[in-house]
Amino acid sequence: MSVSHTTAPAGTEQPRPPAQQRRNRGPAGDRIFTVVAQIILGIWSLLVILPLVWTVFSSFKSTKGILSSPFALPEEWNFDNFVRAWSQAGIGRFFGNTVLVVGCALILVMLLGAMCAYVLSRYTFPGRRIIYYALIAGLTFPLFLAVVPLFFIMESMHIRGTYFGLIMAYVGFALPFTVFFLYAFFRQLPEEIAEAAAIDGAGDFRTFFQVMLPMSGPGMASVTIFNFLGLWNQFLLPIVLNTDSDKFVLAQGLVNLQAQQGYRSDWAAMFASVTITILPVLIVYMIFQRQLSGGIGPSTNK
Amino acid sequence: MAAVPTAAPPAATPSARGMRRRLTPSRVLFFALFLGLPLVVYVVFVVSPFLQAFYYSMTDWRGLARAPQWIGLDNYVTLANDPIFRKALSNNLILMILLPTITITLSFALAVLVTVGGNSRGKISGIPGAAVFRIVSFFPYVIPAVVVGILFGFIYSPNGGLLNGGLNVLGLDVSIAWLGDRRLAMPAVMAAVIWSLVGFYMVLFVAAIKSIPSEIVEAARIDGAGRLRLAVRVILPMVRENVSTAAVYMGIMALDMFVYINVMTPSGGIGKSTEVVSRYLYETAFSESRFGLASAMGVVMALVTMLMAVIVLFGTRQKGDE
Numbered sequence: 001m002s003v004s005h006t007t008a009p010a011g012t013e014q015p016r017p018p019a020q021q022r023r024n025r026g027p028a029g030d031r032i033f034t035v036v037a038q039i040i041l042g043i044w045s046l047l048v049i050l051p052l053v054w055t056v057f058s059s060f061k062s063t064k065g066i067l068s069s070p071f072a073l074p075e076e077w078n079f080d081n082f083v084r085a086w087s088q089a090g091i092g093r094f095f096g097n098t099v100l101v102v103g104c105a106l107i108l109v110m111l112l113g114a115m116c117a118y119v120l121s122r123y124t125f126p127g128r129r130i131i132y133y134a135l136i137a138g139l140t141f142p143l144f145l146a147v148v149p150l151f152f153i154m155e156s157m158h159i160r161g162t163y164f165g166l167i168m169a170y171v172g173f174a175l176p177f178t179v180f181f182l183y184a185f186f187r188q189l190p191e192e193i194a195e196a197a198a199i200d201g202a203g204d205f206r207t208f209f210q211v212m213l214p215m216s217g218p219g220m221a222s223v224t225i226f227n228f229l230g231l232w233n234q235f236l237l238p239i240v241l242n243t244d245s246d247k248f249v250l251a252q253g254l255v256n257l258q259a260q261q262g263y264r265s266d267w268a269a270m271f272a273s274v275t276i277t278i279l280p281v282l283i284v285y286m287i288f289q290r291q292l293s294g295g296i297g298p299s300t301n302k
Numbered sequence: 303m304a305a306v307p308t309a310a311p312p313a314a315t316p317s318a319r320g321m322r323r324r325l326t327p328s329r330v331l332f333f334a335l336f337l338g339l340p341l342v343v344y345v346v347f348v349v350s351p352f353l354q355a356f357y358y359s360m361t362d363w364r365g366l367a368r369a370p371q372w373i374g375l376d377n378y379v380t381l382a383n384d385p386i387f388r389k390a391l392s393n394n395l396i397l398m399i400l401l402p403t404i405t406i407t408l409s410f411a412l413a414v415l416v417t418v419g420g421n422s423r424g425k426i427s428g429i430p431g432a433a434v435f436r437i438v439s440f441f442p443y444v445i446p447a448v449v450v451g452i453l454f455g456f457i458y459s460p461n462g463g464l465l466n467g468g469l470n471v472l473g474l475d476v477s478i479a480w481l482g483d484r485r486l487a488m489p490a491v492m493a494a495v496i497w498s499l500v501g502f503y504m505v506l507f508v509a510a511i512k513s514i515p516s517e518i519v520e521a522a523r524i525d526g527a528g529r530l531r532l533a534v535r536v537i538l539p540m541v542r543e544n545v546s547t548a549a550v551y552m553g554i555m556a557l558d559m560f561v562y563i564n565v566m567t568p569s570g571g572i573g574k575s576t577e578v579v580s581r582y583l584y585e586t587a588f589s590e591s592r593f594g595l596a597s598a599m600g601v602v603m604a605l606v607t608m609l610m611a612v613i614v615l616f617g618t619r620q621k622g623d624e
Contacts, residue, residue: 258455277449
């Protein structure tokens, strides 16, 4: 296609090789494209942010104000809704329960997961592979298949409806993910260091807690964040296992609140509850977003 | 068992990943704690319920009152003849096709815009403000699914909802009950799910695209590939693995959907238009106490999930052997 007079725009005197032509047209096309791209991304960002902003604004309004003029700014910034949500609707208690359950489960699963991943990745012993694959298989099984028998296992152990039971269920189901990622991480750590520690007389326990674990800081951090999000979002396990309304976690409490209130509800308090749930996580995300998008450094490093 | 008196010479075990040199009491304790403890938790709370579910699915189990009777495959026959279950399953299958397709297409397109949308010459570069777009897009992912459901319940509300309000501003005076309409409910739920997940996959794809060697992209450009060709013919094949992983994850989610459906259309919507298996299973088990039947539903879905994962992973691998 060297003689491409047909492809040349009408105004051009002499046909140029296509590549060169593109080069000349580049910047203008670039600018247009960049603008279009930014408009598309801008629309998407708006679609993302608008509902969130609307929620936060609505949580300061009265129920009547929300229903009559959904787009208006709040007339006055009153925190009554938040007070009502926090104490009367019980969001405060649910929040506390969630922090307790998720916090304990997170510490436990990170500890157990790291221990398990460490042994699997750095020691050879018969059955190592089988154990690893059995753990990974847990990632693909649908949770709702396990929920019915789990209900009765907890019942027969007399830990259904207790914080402990819920925490153990959280730990069990977060374990495959944790081991899967930490396994890869521990594998990358240089062998020499463990050997040096062993030669210096450190036992298995010391090598793990004082040498290997501190070295896996970044990996532990990102897995912790993902586990935190996963456990904070957990809904099916608590509604099956944790049926005592005093021990509800946030997700349960919110749904319960929504269901109870029915049609003519206290929208304002509901919005305040949602805001209370969203904001802490969003703030945590803003602080840790670098770790979350892990490996997505600024470098395009070829 | 053999008590090795001194540490083995370092040179003898250069790749001594296997540290089974000595089996001291301390090491036994180490293994018991480090491997045993997590495995006990895993077996008791994860593996055993899964295995029991397979067994219960072949019984008429209705709770602790009476010992379950073995009834073979009767539960599966019941399910095959249950119109609600069939509706739920077909809804799940539709979701399994549509949700991953739409979400991945959208997030891949946005990821391409963010990463290679910039200059068409020289280094590949994203458009200005790419970092901001990336961070903002990720927002919905950190919002719990329950809250996404509640939030969209508000947005879709026929009175005072954001969507109708927005349409009114645009001059369309409507008051549609988005979630209360047979035909609109499912697309409305899907839109909410897509809203909450696109950002996550976009970030995933951005990372994958950035790890493509820039020579390849530049070479394609010099050869005269336009942006669309570049995205579809050069970048997409390079991030194939990420796409298929994303498809499997999304597929697993589409075969679940419990949270979204349960929150947005409790009881499965008008005329069961948004019924999914997981919600129906929950109701069958914990409202009607038909645990055997519920377990059978779970088994069916587990098989469908595995089949989907195998097909996606296998299918994309074959295409790779060009």
